[in-house]
Amino acid sequence: MKPNNDVGKEEYFWAKDRMPILSKIIKKYSNNQILSDINIGMCLHITKETSVLVMGLSGAGANIKLCAANPLSTKDSIRDFLVRSNIKVFANKSTEIDSFYSNMDKVLDIKPKIIVDDGGELHKKATARNLSSVGGTEETTSGVNRLKTLSQEGRLSYPVIAVNESIAKQLLDNRFGTGQSTIEGIINVTGVILAGKKIVICGYGWVGKGVAKCAKGMGAKVTLTEVDPIRAIEAFFDGYEVKVLEKVLPENDIFITCTGQTDVIGRDHFDKLKDGAILCNAGHFDVEVDVNYLKSLDPNHYEVKDKVTCYEIGNSRSKKRIYVLSEGRVINLVGAEGNSPEVMDISFSNQFLAIVYLLKNGYRLSHKVYKPPKKLDTKIARLVLDAYGLKIDTLTSKQAAYFTQ
Ligand SMILES: NC(=O)c1ccc[n+]([C@@H]2O[C@H](COP(=O)([O-])OP(=O)(O)OC[C@H]3O[C@@H](n4cnc5c(N)ncnc54)[C@H](O)[C@@H]3O)[C@@H](O)[C@H]2O)c1
Structure with missing residues (x-):
């Protein structure tokens, strides 16, 4: 252990070094401060991988408030590291069951422009409060299913990108x-x-x-x-x-x-x-x-x-x-540390790009649940290939034309 004994910080760097795709995205958007002064409300599992996403969004200029997506899954060392890095975090493993829902209210109090959720609880609360955010993202299957119901009932108060429905996310995160x-x-x-x-x-x-x-x-x-x-x-x-x-x-x-x-x-x-x-x-x-x-x-x-x-x-x-x-x-x-950093690299790269997409396009979208645009899925898949040094073939113009006949 390093002398400063900052376990959370060491865990953050351990994860970051295994998340090359997200790190590349963060670098690009930190340079142009694309999220400058944007309020983002987040409800995610508070893990070392989440800290890489949160620090990255903050580095790109966002003001973040974060709470836990599941009582008992919070890593307190990571919570402490984020707090020391001036991120507002409302989570505490020992009191989480009691404060689980009230913490969500604290996150929503900043009237987030973008709402990032894992399980749909924060979106449900935001909808009940009729918050007119620019948009939201949803990380997991259960959340997406609940949001689709809200959308069918005409009760969703902003568009949501179902990051979970990215093929790259389902294949790598949910499965592997x-x-x-x-x-x-x-x-x-x-x-x-x-x-x-x-x-x-x-x-x-x-x-x-x-x-x-x-x-x-x-x-x-x-x-x-x-x-x-x-x-x-x-x-x-x-x-x-x-x-x-x-x-x-x-x-x-x-x-x-x-x-x-x-x-x-x-x-x-x-x-x-x-x-x-x-x-x-x-x-x-x-x-x-x-x-x-x-x-x-x-x-x-x-x-x-x-x-x-x-x-x-x-x-x-x-x-x-x-x-x-x-x-x-x-x-x-x-019982374990959740999905590995390599896997969360892909899920959270999707999250980051979906947030940027919503800021640019959210105003013209209906209050529905959207699959991530195909362009975004392909972009992530190409970044994964690059990160792993994999090359693939390209259709010749004759082959591309053959598909359209
Ligand atoms: N633990 C994690 O880190 C993690 C990660 C990703 C997803 N999830 C969660 O895992 C769950 C499954 O996700 P998924 O992406 O596989 O969803 P999915 O919709 O692809 O699969 C769920 C499957 O369960 C089947 N099913 C439903 N009710 C059943 C029942 N009573 N008996 C037997 N089978 C039944 C469905 O037919 C379906 O095939 C969701 O709640 C999702 O949010 C957890």
Whole structure:
């Protein structure tokens, strides 16, 4: 450790050095101070990668207020580093559950021109307050789904770019990033070996695909549950067992929810699990496993080790222990450090460019949810190729013309 003992600062530099694309974008826009005096309200997981984005936006001239997108995911060392760097941060891991929503209000008090969110809560609050921002961005699937509902009801008070719907983001962040960090979180928290374990993954979307691939790579026997027939056949042809949740409850060791839905594992399921089953969630909110119902079954639940809660359910003749990791909150952020800097490099480059795009174009957009413009997606993909020293072929003019015939 360096003598100044500034852990947060060291973590910031560690992440920044692994985020070449965002660093390049930051350098360009810091030079021309494109965000000079622009108020930006942000609600993100407070991690070392987020600090690179926040410091970059601030370096390009923005005034930022930041709160946490998820109670328990805040890295206090990073919060302290940002505060010391004159960023207004409203987050504190130990009090986060109580102040989660009031912190969002503090962020919105600056009447942000741009609102950056991860999960849709800040956008929901901004809409309720009828804030007429120039625009917003949304980082994750759950948030995008909620915003689409608001938009259909005509209640969105500004245009939102669904950064999550960038192909580069879904492919790299949701799939490869969350895939790896979810498995990392489970191993960190439990210390169990995955080889030979029977694992059920609920949901074969971008996140589920990544988690399934990593779990299989570690030697686990993976079964998928789905509600979408297309995703289900994709899982089957990718080589996984596809089954109904009800049927696999008694025979599997670990269950990972990756759906964005509520009560995926709930009151109808717990008593069918085997003794010692482990439950965790990689979707955005802590409702995928109905932890509240488990609490009602065992008010005396207790922590067997940090972030592992044991619920003893059943009667005295057949008692079972069910273990829930990180209180059902995102295991990759609570049990590990979230997605790796290389992955967040791409997601946050998308965020930065989407913010610049909104400042230039937000005034002429309707109050709807937009996919990132194709131009932006292609630009990021080219920057990724450059960063990794990869070259690709180009269509000849004859080939380009052939496509249009
Ligand atoms: N932990 C993280 O760092 C992280 C990163 C990215 C996304 N997310 C979150 O993960 C969740 C999934 O994201 P995604 O991009 O994979 O979404 P997605 O829409 O691509 O996939 C979700 C899948 O779950 C399936 N599903 C829905 N309800 C189900 C149920 N009851 N049982 C089984 N399957 C069901 C859907 O059919 C779909 O195929 C979202 O909540 C998203 O916000 C978390």
